[in-house]
Amino acid sequence: MKRLIMYTCLALLTSAALADEALDNELASLQHAWAKATYQTSKDQQEASFKTLSEQAHQLTAKNPEANEAQIWEAIVLGGYAKSMGPLHPVNALKAAEQARDLLQASIKTNPQALNGSAYTTLGSLYFRVPGWPIGFGDKKKGREYLEKALQLNPTGIDSNYFYADYLRAQGDNAQAVTYYQKALQAPARPGREDADAGRKQDIEDGLKLAQSKLK
Incomplete structure (x- = not known):
C-alpha cells in the first residue's frame, strides 16, 4: 500500500512537472x-x-x-x-x-x-x-x-524603467525621463529574451534622444 501511494505521488509530481514545462x-x-510581430514586422x-x-x-x-x-x-x-x-x-x-x-x-x-x-x-x-x-x-x-508599483517590484527591470520613462516624457518631465531611460539601458539581460531586449533597447534609445532634445 505504501509503495502504491509512493508511485501515485511520483506520477502526480511528474505530471505536474511536465505540465509546467509545456507551459514554459x-x-x-x-x-x-x-517580439517578431513588434520589432520585425512591417x-x-x-x-x-x-x-x-x-x-x-x-x-x-x-x-x-x-x-x-x-x-x-x-x-x-x-x-x-x-x-x-x-x-x-x-x-x-x-x-x-x-x-x-x-x-x-x-x-x-x-x-x-x-x-x-x-x-x-x-x-x-x-x-x-x-x-x-x-x-x-x-x-x-x-x-x-x-508604473510606480511595477518599479517597486522590479526596480532594475528593462520594461519597468522604460515604461515609466516614457510616461514621464509624455508628461513633460524630460529630466526625470532621461534618468529612467538610462536605468533601462543598464538593466540586466533576460536569458531567452534576446530578441525582445534588442528591440526594447532601440525603443529606449529613441525615447532617450527625444527627452534629451527637450533639455537643450
Missing part, C-alpha cells in the same frame, strides 16, 4: 512571436500578425486558467493588437485594450508578483496611453500609480 515552452514561443502587417497571435494567446490562457503568466502574456499581446489597430479601428482597439486591462487586473488579484510585477507595468502603460473619459478608460494618475 508555449510561453517562450509566444514571447518570441510577440506596420501594414502588424495588425494581422497580432490578430493571429491574440487568438493563440487566448488558447494558451484557456488551457491554463490558473497560470498568471499566461494571463499577463495574453494581455501584452492584446495591448500590441490594440496599438496596431490604432486610429483606423478605434472601437476594436479599445475593446482589445479593455480585454487586456481585465486580464491584468484579474492576475494582480491572485498573484501581483507574477513575472516580476509585469502586470503592473502593462496595466500602467494601458492607463496612460488609452484615451480617457468619455472615449476610453485612460487615466494618467492611475497609470503613474501602476
Whole structure:
C-alpha cells in the first residue's frame, strides 16, 4: 500500500512537472512571436500578425486558467493588437485594450508578483496611453500609480524603467525621463529574451534622444 501511494505521488509530481514545462515552452514561443510581430514586422502587417497571435494567446490562457503568466502574456499581446489597430479601428482597439486591462487586473488579484510585477507595468502603460473619459478608460494618475508599483517590484527591470520613462516624457518631465531611460539601458539581460531586449533597447534609445532634445 505504501509503495502504491509512493508511485501515485511520483506520477502526480511528474505530471505536474511536465505540465509546467509545456507551459514554459508555449510561453517562450509566444514571447518570441510577440517580439517578431513588434520589432520585425512591417506596420501594414502588424495588425494581422497580432490578430493571429491574440487568438493563440487566448488558447494558451484557456488551457491554463490558473497560470498568471499566461494571463499577463495574453494581455501584452492584446495591448500590441490594440496599438496596431490604432486610429483606423478605434472601437476594436479599445475593446482589445479593455480585454487586456481585465486580464491584468484579474492576475494582480491572485498573484501581483507574477513575472516580476509585469502586470503592473502593462496595466500602467494601458492607463496612460488609452484615451480617457468619455472615449476610453485612460487615466494618467492611475497609470503613474501602476508604473510606480511595477518599479517597486522590479526596480532594475528593462520594461519597468522604460515604461515609466516614457510616461514621464509624455508628461513633460524630460529630466526625470532621461534618468529612467538610462536605468533601462543598464538593466540586466533576460536569458531567452534576446530578441525582445534588442528591440526594447532601440525603443529606449529613441525615447532617450527625444527627452534629451527637450533639455537643450
